[in-house]
Amino acid sequence: MEYEVVKLLKQSEKSTVHLVRKRNEGQLFIRKELKGKHPVYASLQTFTHPYLPRLYEVILADDSTTVVEEYIEGSAVGGFELSNRQFLNIVKELCGVLDFLHKKGIIHRDIKPSNILYAKDSHIRLIDFDAARMPKEDLEQDTIQLGTRGYAPPEQYGFSQTDERADIYAMGITMEKLLGENARKPHYKKIISKCTNLDPNKRYQSVKQVENAFSHTRYAVLGVVLAAFVAGVVLVWNVVPEQSIQQETVQTGDSNLTVLPAPSDPHWDGETGIALWGNVPQSGEGSEVHYKWRLYRCDTPEPPNLNRSEWGNESDMRGSIDDESFFDLNLSCEFWDNGYYYFAVCAVGDGITYADSPYVLSDAFEYKGEDAPRLPAPKDLTWIMREDTEMDSRLYFASFSNWDDYDDKDSFQVFVYDENGEYIMSNIVSKENMLEKDWPGIRIRGEFVNEPGKSYRFAIQITSSHPNDFRASPEVYPWPVKETHLSPWLRN
Numbered sequence: 001m002e003y004e005v006v007k008l009l010k011q012s013e014k015s016t017v018h019l020v021r022k023r024n025e026g027q028l029f030i031r032k033e034l035k036g037k038h039p040v041y042a043s044l045q046t047f048t049h050p051y052l053p054r055l056y057e058v059i060l061a062d063d064s065t066t067v068v069e070e071y072i073e074g075s076a077v078g079g080f081e082l083s084n085r086q087f088l089n090i091v092k093e094l095c096g097v098l099d100f101l102h103k104k105g106i107i108h109r110d111i112k113p114s115n116i117l118y119a120k121d122s123h124i125r126l127i128d129f130d131a132a133r134m135p136k137e138d139l140e141q142d143t144i145q146l147g148t149r150g151y152a153p154p155e156q157y158g159f160s161q162t163d164e165r166a167d168i169y170a171m172g173i174t175m176e177k178l179l180g181e182n183a184r185k186p187h188y189k190k191i192i193s194k195c196t197n198l199d200p201n202k203r204y205q206s207v208k209q210v211e212n213a214f215s216h217t218r219y220a221v222l223g224v225v226l227a228a229f230v231a232g233v234v235l236v237w238n239v240v241p242e243q244s245i246q247q248e249t250v251q252t253g254d255s256n257l258t259v260l261p262a263p264s265d266p267h268w269d270g271e272t273g274i275a276l277w278g279n280v281p282q283s284g285e286g287s288e289v290h291y292k293w294r295l296y297r298c299d300t301p302e303p304p305n306l307n308r309s310e311w312g313n314e315s316d317m318r319g320s321i322d323d324e325s326f327f328d329l330n331l332s333c334e335f336w337d338n339g340y341y342y343f344a345v346c347a348v349g350d351g352i353t354y355a356d357s358p359y360v361l362s363d364a365f366e367y368k369g370e371d372a373p374r375l376p377a378p379k380d381l382t383w384i385m386r387e388d389t390e391m392d393s394r395l396y397f398a399s400f401s402n403w404d405d406y407d408d409k410d411s412f413q414v415f416v417y418d419e420n421g422e423y424i425m426s427n428i429v430s431k432e433n434m435l436e437k438d439w440p441g442i443r444i445r446g447e448f449v450n451e452p453g454k455s456y457r458f459a460i461q462i463t464s465s466h467p468n469d470f471r472a473s474p475e476v477y478p479w480p481v482k483e484t485h486l487s488p489w490l491r492n
Contacts, residue, residue, distance in 0.1 A: 003031060003068070015130060019071065028071040029056065032130075038065040040106060040132045047104065051097040051124050072125050078113025078177060084314075087178060088214060090116070093124045094171065095211035102164040102207065105134045109162060111170035112151045113177055133162070154198055165200040168210060172196040172203075186336045187313045194478070204478065205421055212423040213478050257355040260347040263291065263327070266362040272409055273332025273467040275343050275362065279325055282354060283347035284318055290348040292316040294359070295331060298340045301364050306344055312336065316348065330411045330428075332467035338370040369468040376405050377473045378412075378460045381487035384440045396449055398458045398487065399441030408432040409465035414442040419455045419489075421479040424448050428463075455491045 003020040006028065010017040016033045030053075037060055045055040057068040077090055094116065101108065108115075110131040117125040153162070153169035172195025176183045183192060191213045197203045204210045264278030275293070284290030294311035296304040304310060313334050335341060344359040378400035386395040398414040406412075413428040425448040434442070442460065449456045459476035476485050 003029065020068075030067075030069045030071050032065075032067040032069070034065040034067070034130060035063070036065065037062065038067075038130065038132075040129055040134065041065060041067050043104070043106065043134070044129060047100075049097055049100050051093050051126055053125050053127055072117050072119050072127075074117045074119035074125070076114045077116045077118050077124070080118075082178060084182075086118075087175075089122075090118070090124055090178070091175065091214055092211060094126065095207040097124070097126050098164070098167055098171070098207040099211075102167070106132055107134070107162055107164060108132050108167050109152070109170075111167050111174055113174055116174070153196075153200070163200070164206065165203050168195050168203050168207060169197075169200075171207070171210065185312050186334075202480075205480070208422055209479055257349065257351070258353060260349050260354045260357040262357040262360040263345050263347055266343065266345050266360050268363060268365040269328070271468060272330070272465040273335070273365065273367075273463075274328050274330045274409070274465065275345075276326055276328045277345050277360075277362075279327045280347035280357070283349065283357075285350045288318050289327070290316065290318045291327065291345055292348055292356075292359075293329070293331075293343050293345045295334050296342045296344070297335075297337065298342065298364075301340050301366075303361060303364070304342055306359055306361060311344070330463050330465065332367075332465070333461070333463045333472045335367045335369070335467060338368050340364045340366055367467060369471060372467070372469055372471050374471045375410070375462045375464055375473040376402065377485060378402060378462065381458065381460065383458075383487060383490050386440075394446055394450075396444040396446055396490075397439060397441035398444055398460060400460060403431065406431055406462055407465050408435070411463040411465070412442050413461050413463065414444060414458050415461070415477045415481075416444060416448060416456055416458045417479055417481070417486075423477070423479065424456065426477075430465075449490060450492060452492050455489045457487045457489050459485045459487070 002023045004023050005018050005020055007019040008016075009019055009030070014035050018031045019028060020031045021028050039060060041055065041058045042060060044052070045058045048054075053072055054070040055067060056070070057066070059066040082090070094111075098108065098111075106129075108126065108129065108131070110128060111126075115126065115128045117127055119125055151170040151173045153166050172192045175188070175195070176192050179185075179188055179192075182188060191210070194202070194204055194213075195210065204213070260280055260283055263280055266275065266277040268274065269276050277291075279289060280291075281289060292314065293316070294314040296311050298304055317329070331341075331343060342364055343362045345362075346359045347357040349355045349357075380401035382399050384397040384399045386397070387393075388395050398416075408431050411428050411430050412434070413426060415426050416424040418424055425445070427442055427444060429439075429442055444458070459481050460473075461476050462473040464470040464472055474482075474485065476482075
């Protein structure tokens with residue numbers, strides 16, 4: 001097929017890239033002429049993925065490769081300021097496309113902002129596979145060192161053969177660049193640090209684990225609500241007076257949406273580190289309520305400015321509490337340095353009838369437990385199964401022996417992993433609730449651990465209800481987790 005050159009886009013010793021169009025037609029394409037043989041493009045031509053450009057022609061010669069691919073209108077993600085929602089969507093989509101490639105045996109080896117296009121359809125396209133390779137089992141190191149300095153991990157410079165963890169390293173550097181000052185926020189800092197560990201064995205071992213690290217923060221706290229719904233117990237220790245907040249109608253696109261009332265009376269439950277606010281049953285979808293929260297740390301009791309992006313962590317949570325007046329969440333495990341902590345919370349609308357409420361700010365909690373000792377780790381972890389004759393099903397519990405080491409209001413959070421170290425689910429419940437329900441441990445929903453042929457194990461972290469006296473027990477998320485903190489296998 002004949003093409004006419006529209007514009008020279010890039011030229012180097014290794015490649016020449018033109019914007020071209022079919023002769024006598026208007027459709028635009030990218031044509032790349034590369035030095036050397038790049039068989040990875042022939043493999044990519046056989047794949048289809050929404051976040052990859054389509055390859056129309058791949059011509060392999062002994063000393064050159066020619067590729068004609070889809071022209072994508074958009075901008076590199078590093079070329080404009082991203083909202084937090086855009087950043088999280090980019091991370092999710094990048095994890096998705098890298099997971100697809102890694103399962104096909106392709107390592108990109110040049111992940112960086114300029115190789116991630118943000119297209120007009122508000123989705124990414126991962127481009128430039130010039131440095132990509134497929135791992136070879138008989139090689140101890142890469143034969144050719146390619147990639148971009150500052151983004152490539154140590155093993156990409158000939159120390160060992162690269163695998164998917166090289167892309168995870170570069171992804172961590174990329175996230176740090178995209179976040180700017182926000183990369184110093186504790187949660188992002190923790191994820192980036194793990195991605196960019198110099199030892200590949202100490203990084204996340206798959207992009208699925210990276211994606212889970214983000215999605216866990218936003219959704220795993222659902223267990224607080226789900227456990228209460230399953231158990232039928234009340235999760236609140238303080239009574240929050242009901243407040244009437246005027247609703248208003250706003251214009252959003254072509255629809256008039258009613259702004260949800262803000263959660264009433266957000267405040268800390270004494271010295272427990274537990275956040276409380278009035279439940280907004282109209283939030284979420286159906287019977288599922290939905291909230292977003294942000295955590296702020298200040299050096300003084302002066303309240304933070306809600307209009308600035310200065311929060312240290314944020315998340316959202318959903319759950320089914322039909323008639324409860326209150327919602328609670330132990331946030332003490334999110335504290336990092338001594339200081340005054342505030343949380344802000346809003347009710348999330350369904351986008352059809354209701355718009356999100358404004359954020360409302362809590363009172364201050366003075367945290368002084370930065371150097372406090374940790375709670376002891378749970379001991380003698382074991383699976384306990386009970387038969388539910390009424391529901392004709394099996395109930396699963398994560399149990400341990402040293403219950404007496406913990407206060408009734410301490411929260412027990414279980415993390416379930418499969419044989420590949422992939423995070424499966426999480427649930428959290430207080431000791432008080434387990435005692436009331438006569439549970440032998442933390443409830444694990446059966447549909448997550450009963451797949452035939454699969455094996456599962458769990459780890460438990462205890463969150464203190466006296467955060468100024470005790471910090472949470474040793475961390476068991478994300479993977480890898482120390483063997484001493486893991487339960488025996490549940491094999492199906």
